[in-house]
Amino acid sequence: MSAVVLQMVCVAGLLGLAVLAIVLSRLKISTAVIYSATLAVSAIGLIGAIRSLVGDTANATDLILPIGLPWLGAHFRIDALASFFLVVVNLGGAAASLYGFGYGRHEPAPHRVLPFFPAFLAGMNLVVLADDAFSYLLCWEFMSLASWALVMAHHREPGNAKAGYIYLVMASFGTLALLLAFGLLAGPAGDYGFAAIRAAQHTPYVAALVLILMLLGAGSKAGLVPLHVWLPLAHPAAPSHVSALMSGVMTKVAIYGFIRVVFDLLGQPTWSASAVVLFFGGVTAVMGILYAMMEKDLKRLLAYSTIENVGIIFVSLGLALAFQANGLKLAAALAFTAALFHVLNHSFFKSLLFFGAGAVLTSTGERDMDRLGGLIHRMPFTSFVFLVGCVAISALPPFNxxxxxxxxxxxxxxxxxxxxxxxxxxxxxxxxxLALAAALAAACFVKAFGVTFLGRPRSIAAETATEVDRYSLSAMFILAALCLLAGILPGPVIDTLSPITAEILGGRMPIQANEPWLSIVPIAESRSSYNGLLVMVFITISASLAVYFIHRFASHALRRAPAWGCGFSDPTPAAQYSGVSFAQPIRRVFGTLVFHARDHVEMPPPGDIRPARLRIELHDLVWEGLYEPLAGAVGFSADRLNRLQFLTIRRYLSLVFATLVTLLLVLAIWS
Structure with missing residues (x-):
């Protein structure tokens, strides 16, 4: 069985599970059956994708089905690039299925989740496999609608209906941009197959328009600023394992679409195209992490952090375009490999962090970090793996x-x-x-872990929390182990990505397996190298020696005393650092410019027993400056056009006659 046939069989299995979930959704066994079967199918797809990427079957294989456009059919193809993203999709799907096996037992409306979960995975697989524009757009829309249904699973909760509506609007806008991009690529002849598009010559003007449209279409799904507005609304609204898929996997499918078109179908890039991608990537990275710093909702914080990491990936892709345009193949391969490596890494640690946030939500019912705290004592295993995710996403060695x-x-x-x-x-x-974004990311996740898991509980829910089930913990520990393995053994990952850079760019990084001691060398050993394994050994030995000397030579007397409470003898948990207070220095530095932040202090006069209050006012300038005026203009126009519903027959006929005359005049002038 060829690689592409195996993947299509897995897709058919996932679609079959979606139908089966509709039949079983009202039964108690439905959660176990659907998630276990989805795990098995995703695991098979993962194994097949890995074989295609590293084995003898790395050569592209095609499949044409007699559906779709009558003169074209539906083309599906798997090559090195598609194989890598299929690894990301199916690994994320397998981890989410294992997590959902335990998390799904707490789902209040499983019939709203189970049918669409395997359908969502099938849609993402189909997008990566599609090899013609019609099939790609059809699968893209299927993926978007399945994920929208999952976002709307808890539609009765406040704000979720708005999140689903905005997501649907932005998804439709992105699809329109992709439709126009593929229309330009196909040209007047209508050659919608990717092979024909790849072989065609595209003028600089067409290439520039396609780049802009791909930034709008794929960028809106990935979360590029200013097209990111749906992401911090939809990710928290969805169930946590779906949030992990949307953040860790679906955004990567959008990045795949950008890479496929801009790097593969368009041909040789120009340096000006790289400047555009670099600009949007840099702005997205910094804005995303600044938004995250201001958040106290744990899942919204993670969603904004996804925007930052998407910006980092687009910066690396912009660098690859710049080097490729100037014929610097080794540097282009380095930047492109770094982008793909970060795609894989982000799917690991962001899925892990969303799983951790879901565990906290399941155990406490809270997403507000200011109502959490002290969970390291109640949920020690979740705290440990969440800490691993925080260290990994903060770009600290030895993690990925x-x-x-x-x-x-x-x-x-x-x-x-x-x-x-x-x-x-x-x-x-x-x-x-990027350096600024990396520093802010470290501060952001010190806040996320410290406020959520350290200190004392700030609510009864946090005080009575318990550890989650073993299936959820197993999924989190597997991802934590992958974060460590990819960090200490990056050489095999880089070598595995080499066929992709050779296929897309015509160049590759040096073979890392030839380096001693499992080191990695991006360009040349004389210029830079890194050894994750030695770094981990050094950290382990240093930490062990520190612990030994402290316990060996420190006093053995046990001393317990209350924590210092700034002069108060009985400090309350409310006096601890909160998410808002932790972010105050960053808000003071960047808030005035980026968020138009204002602090409003209400201080009662002496003798008044009312409490003092501090109210912080933040503005989303992108939303208020771009989307609110646009929504207002659409609403205004709709109100005016609504009068057309109440015309008399005479006025309807007059309107039709005037429209016909106008069209004839336009046609006469045009001809």
Whole structure:
């Protein structure tokens, strides 16, 4: 059985499970049956995708089905690039299915989730496999509608209906942009097959328009600023394992679409295209993490963090475009490999963090960090794996987030080789934005872990929390182990990605398996190298020695005393740092410019027993400056056009006659 046939069989299995879920959704066994079967199918798809990526079957295989456009059919194809993203999709699907096996038992409306969960996975697989524009757009819409249904699963909760509506509008806008992009690529001949598009010659104007449309279409689904507005609304509204899929996997499917079109179908890029991608990537990275710093809702914080990581990936893709346009194949391969590596890493640690947030929500019923705290004592295993995710996403060694971001900075350091002065100036500036985003990310996840798991409980729900089920913990521990393995053994991952860079860019990084001691060398050993395994050994030995000397030479007397409470003898949990107070220094530095932040202090006069209050006012300038006026204009126009519903027959006939005359005049002038 060829690789593409195996993947299509898995897709058919997932669609069959979606139908079966409709039949079984009212039965108690439905959760166990559907999630276990989805886990099995995703595991088979994962194994097949890995074989296609690393085995002898890495050559592209095709499948044509007699459906779709009559003269074209439905084309499906698996090559090295598709194989990698199928690994991301099916690994995320398997982890979410294992997590859902336990998390789904607490689902109040399983009949609203179970049919669409396997359908969502099938849609993402089909998008990656599609090899013609019609099939791609059809599968893209199927993926969007299935995920929208999952966002609306808890539609009765406040704000979820609005989240679903905005998501649907943005998804429709993105599909329209993709439709126009593929229309330009197909040209007047209507060659919608990717092979024909790849072989055609595209003028610079068409290439520029397609790039802009792909940034709008794929960027809106991935979460590029300012197209990100749906993401912090939809991700928290969905069930937590679905949030993990949307954040860790679906955004990567959108990035796949961008790579497929811009790097593969368009042909040789121009340096100006790279400047556009670099700009939007840098702005997205910084804005995403600044939004996350201001949040106290744990799932919204993670959603905004996804925006930051999407920005990091687009910066790396922009660097690859810049180097490729100038014929610097080794530097282009480095930047492109770093982008793919970060795609994989983000799917690991962001899925892990959303699983952790789901465990906290299941145990406490709370997403507000200011009502949590002290969970490290009540949920020690969840606290440990969430800490691993926080360290990994903060790009700290020896975990995987450090390796991919380190590779991206190594690519930034190759910018002096670029001949264009605009890029010589822009790339270091974007590198500085990435450094700022990395520092803010570390602070953000110190806040996320510290306020949620450390200190004392701030509510009864946090005080009475218990550890979650073993299935949820197993999924989280597997992802935590993958974060560590990809961090200490990055060489095999880089070598596995080499066929993709060779296929797309015509170049590759040096073979890392030839390096001693499992080191990695991006360009040359004399310039830079990194060894994650040695770093982990050094950290382990240093920490062990520190613990030994502290316990060996410190006093053995046990001393317990109340925590210092700023002069108060009985400090309350409310006096601890909260998510809002932790972010105050960052808000003071960036808030005035980015959020128009204002602090409103209500201080009663002496003798008044009313409590003092601090109210913080933040503004989403993108929403208020772009989307609210647009929504207002649409509403205003709709109100005016609504009068057309109440015309008399005479006025309807007059309107039709005037429209016909106008069209004839336009046709006469045009001809």
């Amino acid at each position: 987030g450090f390796v991919s971001e380190w590779l991206i900075f190594q690519a930034v350091l190759q910018s002096p080789e670029l001949p264009q002065w605009a890029l010589k100036i822009m790339v270091p500036a974007v590198g500085a934005l």
